[in-house]
Amino acid sequence: MREQTIGRWLDDLASGAPAPGGGAVAAMHAAMGAGLVSMVCELTIGRPRYAQHEPTMREVLAQAGECRQRAIDLAEADALAFTGVTDAYRLPKATEEERTARSAAIQAALAQAADVPLRTAVLAAEILELARKIRPGANVNVLSDVAVAAVSARAAMQAAAVNVAVNRASMTDVVARARLETELARISDEVAAAEKFIEELA
Template identity: 50%
Template sequence: MRDETISDFLDRLADRVPAPGGGASAALHAAQAAALLGMVARYTTGEKYAVHQEVVERIRRESDTLRARALTLAEQDAAAFTAVTDAYRLPRESEQEKAARSTAIARALAGAARPPADVIAAALDVVELAEVLLPIGNPNVVTDIAAAAEAARAAATTARVNVEVNLIGIRDDRVRSGLLAETARVDEIATRTERITAAVREEIAK
């Protein structure tokens, strides 16, 4: 996926194939959000921002790491969803086959829920970095901080439904509880994003 052109990826996304789908798209939202923060950090350099150099450099490093992590999650999501499709295609003629298929589906669904849950965590990390960068970032690119936060919110809200759709077939209560704890952070991400965007809009309206 990381070596595809944008056009090729969108062609695959639009095709009648199991993956990539919404989960991979959510991860790519997170990757774009992190990339935007990296760009703002790189514009926040020089003597004017020297007092914030250490913080800005940390944000640059962490946003680059988050971008790579989110791209990996996009690839993992596509692979995990393909595994779910494969599990549903297993034979179910005998009782033994039915039992094996049911177990395989439950295992695959748990695996498919993991990448979007990790996307939510990545989105929260992006929003936290955006909050730190907002008051010290180069004002000429302040709108990109809002864009990053909004992309992170899109990542989180999209990832949440991709976690929830897989919960139906997950039998392990501990796994379910852990995934639900991840999705519970999405409303917080949305609220914090709204604050960031409101602050940016207020700033550009001055």
């Protein structure tokens, strides 16, 4: 997807193809949030009024660029993970042996499909923290973009949580389900923190 135009990617999203889907959208929300953090840093660096904040801005600029690339990687990984699930469901099930193998493959694929949005939510929380970090020294003319970066990070977390929950619902491993339930609670806390930060910027 790195080589696609936005228009082409949106066409793919709107098509009848199962991927890209919601997990990729979650990751792209994170990518856009990271992009806005970078933009705010770029529009703050080099301006005398904000000279004392320049070291922070330069540090965050590098981190936000890395986050953006990771988000794109996760969007691609989500499509692959979803394909893994659909492929597992298509496995033969005529014999008991085939049914056992198919069930194991489905569970492994679901675990992978839940892991990708989970990583997206973790990344989105990192991006939210970067937005918090630059808020005190950001160019006042682009403070609204700090807020939108936080909104994008929040959307990424919420969308990722939906995808984690959907995959968790079909998992049979009790331990794995419990772990994901804990992670979903953590994401909920991060979303609440994001909402508080956004309100402070409004």
